[in-house]
Amino acid sequence: MINKLIIDMRQHVNPLSKNFKDIERIPSLSEMFGNSTFNLHLDIGCAAGEFLFDLALENTNWNYIGIEIRERLVKNAKIKVQEREIKNLYFIFGNANNILNDVQSKFIFENLKSISFNFPDPWFKKKHYKRRIIQPDFLNIISNALQIGSLIFIKTDVKELFEYMDSTISSNLNFQTIDKKDFNYYESFNPNLIKTNREKYAIVNQLNIYEKIYIKI
Numbered sequence: 001m002i003n004k005l006i007i008d009m010r011q012h013v014n015p016l017s018k019n020f021k022d023i024e025r026i027p028s029l030s031e032m033f034g035n036s037t038f039n040l041h042l043d044i045g046c047a048a049g050e051f052l053f054d055l056a057l058e059n060t061n062w063n064y065i066g067i068e069i070r071e072r073l074v075k076n077a078k079i080k081v082q083e084r085e086i087k088n089l090y091f092i093f094g095n096a097n098n099i100l101n102d103v104q105s106k107f108i109f110e111n112l113k114s115i116s117f118n119f120p121d122p123w124f125k126k127k128h129y130k131r132r133i134i135q136p137d138f139l140n141i142i143s144n145a146l147q148i149g150s151l152i153f154i155k156t157d158v159k160e161l162f163e164y165m166d167s168t169i170s171s172n173l174n175f176q177t178i179d180k181k182d183f184n185y186y187e188s189f190n191p192n193l194i195k196t197n198r199e200k201y202a203i204v205n206q207l208n209i210y211e212k213i214y215i216k217i
């Protein structure tokens with residue numbers, strides 16, 4: 001109990017901990033959403049989900065799923081979804097790597113148009129690189145499951161992490177970079193360019209923001 005509390009309160013959670021081996025039941029898309037045929041976007045490491053609440057309320061013809069490893073944040077977000085009767089937003093608690101690798105989540109990819117990794121935990125020490133969310137094996141899982149034409153968005157204010165994520169994704173031959181200049185945001189999951197919490201912080205503090213878009217080919 002005390003251990004669980006510590007996991008919930010701490011800012012950084014070790015995703016490789018055995019606490020995250022078991023994953024929660026993932027309901028079908030029609031249980032999650034009012035209209036399960038809408039385009040679906042997945043935000044990995046969504047924290048308290050403010051970004052997704054903003055998106056879901058503005059773009060009512062998209063469905064959104066957030067995955068977050070801090071359980072308390074997911075519990076609170078689920079309560080907020082219920083209280084506000086939001087029908088196009090769902091949160092899943094756990095390590096995104098284990099969740100997307102689990103056979104019970106495979107159906108998510110059927111409607112999935114895009115995935116975002118916004119300001120993932122950097123894990124600066126080399127011995128902790130394996131805790132970073134983007135790993136070659138994880139990319140293989142995603143690339144095998146994603147439909148052709150689906151998109152991955154990455155964003156961070158840590159240059160070294162950006163270079164690591166970019167080289168990991170670019171080494172997977174199923175993904176190609178899309179030039180931001182040629183990208184039509186109006187047709188994406190985020191037509192109004194809503195910012196995440198960390199992004200707002202980075203802008204206020206004039207930090208560089210590194211970002212890239214990839215398409216599954």
Ligand SMILES: C[S@@+](CC[C@H](N)C(=O)[O-])C[C@H]1O[C@@H](n2cnc3c(N)ncnc32)[C@H](O)[C@@H]1O
Pocket residue numbers: 011012013015044045046047048067068069070094095096097117118119120121133196197198199
């Ligand atoms: C720095 S925060 C960024 C939050 C938000 N995306 C933003 O841009 O403001 C990174 C988030 O990713 C979550 N996280 C880290 N590793 C994860 C994993 N393996 N699976 C799911 N969530 C993870 C952390 O708990 C944290 O909430």
